[in-house]
Amino acid sequence: MRDVIGIILAGGLSQRMGARNKLLLPVNGVPMVRHMVQNYAAVATCVIVVTGHEAGEIEAALAGTNVVFVFNPGFAEGQQTSVVCGLRAAGADGVVLMGLGDQPQLTADDLRALLDAHQVADPARISIPTADGRRGNPIVIPAELRARLLVDGKSPGCKAFTRAHPKYVQFHQMKSAGFYADVDTPEDYIAIAAAQ
Numbered sequence: 001m002r003d004v005i006g007i008i009l010a011g012g013l014s015q016r017m018g019a020r021n022k023l024l025l026p027v028n029g030v031p032m033v034r035h036m037v038q039n040y041a042a043v044a045t046c047v048i049v050v051t052g053h054e055a056g057e058i059e060a061a062l063a064g065t066n067v068v069f070v071f072n073p074g075f076a077e078g079q080q081t082s083v084v085c086g087l088r089a090a091g092a093d094g095v096v097l098m099g100l101g102d103q104p105q106l107t108a109d110d111l112r113a114l115l116d117a118h119q120v121a122d123p124a125r126i127s128i129p130t131a132d133g134r135r136g137n138p139i140v141i142p143a144e145l146r147a148r149l150l151v152d153g154k155s156p157g158c159k160a161f162t163r164a165h166p167k168y169v170q171f172h173q174m175k176s177a178g179f180y181a182d183v184d185t186p187e188d189y190i191a192i193a194a195a196q
Contacts, residue, residue, distance in 0.1 A: 003094035004115065006044030007086035008036055010101035011052025011075035016184045021054050024061055025189055027104040031061040032183070036101050041065070042108035043115060044097060048089050050082040051075075083158055087146050095123070096146065098158070099138025104192055106138075106178035114140060114179075117172040126162055129174035136179030 010033050014022045023033040030038075033049070040047045047067045051058045052075020059069055070089040074081040083098070090096050095118070097111065118127035118140040126145060129136035139158060141149070145168060149161050162169045183189050 004044040004046075005090045005094045005096050006040035006047040007090060007096055007098040008033070008040060008047065008049045008101050009079060009082045009086065009099070010049050010058050011055070011072045011082045011085075012079060012101075013053045013076065017186060017189070021057065022183050022189065023101045024054075024057060025183075027192065032104050033058055033101045034061050034065070035104055036099075036106070037062060037065055037067055039106060039108045039111060040097065040099075041067075043111045045094070048086055049101075050086045050089075052082060080159070084150060087141075087149060090146065092146070093143055095143065096141040097138050098141060100182055102183040103137060103178055103181065104183065105181050105195070106176070110174070110176045110178050111138070113176075114138070114172065114174060117174070118170075121170050121172070125168050125170045126158070128162065128169060128171050129179040130171040131173060131175060131180060134180050135171075136174065137182070 010023055024031045027035040037047055048070055049062065049067045050070050050072050052072045055071055070085050072082045072085040086098060114129055124142050124144055127140035149158060152160065183192055
């Protein structure tokens, strides 16, 4: 198995879901975040979960797994702060597979397909899934570029860097809907639950 560090961003406020933390809602009989960890663990040598909002509940939902927890004290300032925490925790070696904790339609096979596409293209560039002009998640970040994503103090992380430096980015046509569907609202969750 290639050296892959999975990073799952699980620190958001989940505001559009209402009173419930979406990452704790059941998917295939387990909390959504646990379902995501199971998929990432099938392809990664190490899985880092970046927590923030309701960190204790997220950790409890992942009891018994081998994940590494990283708490983001600035989680209320947005996802970008969790990206930075995750990248700093990942160390210097291996490729990073960074994604969201609320993409339950993604499968381990989808993640393998993205990693394979990255490897056979240019493994020194950031790989982003795409379909019909939409960017998806997760993305694959080579070790050589991780430090560069943290240089801009005003706008660190992936989004600004990949748009400002297209020469370091490659897009892969990935058909699976799981790359482009996340759960933000009760309606999103109802649709996902109906498909289980």
